[in-house]
Structure formats: structure tokens, C-alpha cells
Amino acid sequence: MKKRMNYISWDDYFLGIAELSAARSKDPNTQVGACIVSEENKILSVGYNGMPAGCNDDEMPWGREGDFLDTKYPFVCHAELNAILNSNHDLKGSRIYVSLFPCNECAKAIIQSGIKEVIYTCDKYADTDGTKASKMMFKMAGVKTRQIKQEHFVKILPM
């Protein structure tokens, strides 16, 4: 008997883990997941967007509008940063799979931690200055970026 051939690719596997991690997020508007992987395809870390440890997410604001301090934005820790901070490994040469293109703050952390490639699905904030800044920094720092469309990813899920 020959081996099974329709197994999923590494990219689909790790993006799937990023998407599954996103499902842990309490953010009512946008759930983001990230998975960091070594050059040997070993998972080094995972993360999703959420409030910092010790900050009760039942008491924190989750809104998007109003006074800055009444919104989630100054408090929420992004999926990519959580994945970086959750890791006990050297991340040099690794790649990060993320369900949403990294913001400029996460882009800085990604570059500084030595991650060499960003593989993402959604780019819904592409028109924002934050995403434009991320793309500028990734280009200058030699961090590769690659999009895998969600439609492709959904198709590979077993029925």
C-alpha cells in the first residue's frame, strides 16, 4: 500500500494552528492567532490577542470607540507579541504564521526577535499607516512576507 497523498502542507498546517489559536480570543470584533515555527518545522510558540495576564478580561473594555481609555486599544496584547513573549526559544531564522497582517508595533518585535518570514491570511488594514509602516520595515529589514488566501485555507479543511 502507498502512503496517503492528500495530506495538508506545512503552510496549511501552521496557518490552521494560527486560526485555531484565534478562536481563543475574547475580542468581539477581531480575533487574531499566531504560530511561530522553526526552520525544521517545529512549533516554537503560539498566541492570540487578549488582555495582559492578571488583567481581568471581564472588567477590561472591549469597545473600539469613545475615549481612548474606554477602548481595548491601549490594553490588548496582540497575537504576534503574545506568541513572541510566550516562547522560551531563540526565534532567529523562524517564521510566523498569523491570521492578520502585523501592525507596526508587532512588526518591530518580529524584526527584533529575528523572525525571517511572515505568512498571513487577512490584510484588512492594508490601507492604514500602521500596516504601511510594517511593510516598509519588513522590506528594509529583509523579512519576507507572503499571503495565503483564506479561500484556499478553508478548502483544505476536512469535511
Ligand SMILES: Nc1ccn([C@H]2C[C@H](O)[C@@H](COP(=O)(O)O)O2)c(=O)n1
Ligand atoms: N496584527 C494584529 C492586528 C490586530 N490585533 C488585535 C488587536 C485587537 O484586539 C484586534 C483589532 O481590533 P479591531 O480594530 O479590528 O476591532 O486585533 C492583533 O492581535 N494582531
Ligand SMILES: [Zn+2]
Ligand atoms: Zn500588533
